[in-house]
Amino acid sequence: MNLVDLLLAAEKKASLVQDFVKLIDAEVEAKKGLGGMAIKTVYKLANSVNANLVPEALNNLLPEFIQALNPFYEKFKQTQEQSFTAFIQNKANEVTNALLSVTDQRAARTHHKTLKAGYEKLRSTAETQVNTALPKVAGIIEKYIK
DSSP: OOHHHHHSSHHHHHHHHHHHHHHHHHHHHHOOHHHHHHHHHHHHHHHHHOTTHHHHHHHHHHHHHHHHHHHHHHHHHTSOOSOHHHHHHHTHHHHHHHHHHHHHHHHHHOOOHHHHHHHHHHHHHHHHHHHHHHHHHHHHHHHHHO
């Protein structure tokens, strides 16, 4: 079974989205310094536009994110590694680029000028942010594939 089928099954998707919303909230809250303040400001702005923006965005983007992760999952299944989290961490740059390609494509197509501007402003630090959160992202996924 591929990752899309495993994670996007109706009985799992809502819980998966909730887990990712909690992760995003925690990651944003943990940011420090000027960069952290910028991230928190954009996040607060996004949530003020629509209180359900993050869950809705995740609901919409999750299929694309999971599809981007599926090739890594297929490679993982062919290895002797016990942990998908460890496998993903060993390929962190590749995985980060695959995930960011999804948001880059979406940002390029969006008509929400304010959100697009916020994304473009923060994009230069996105690789670092995603790499930092990647073990937690993989941990959530691993919870649902077991």
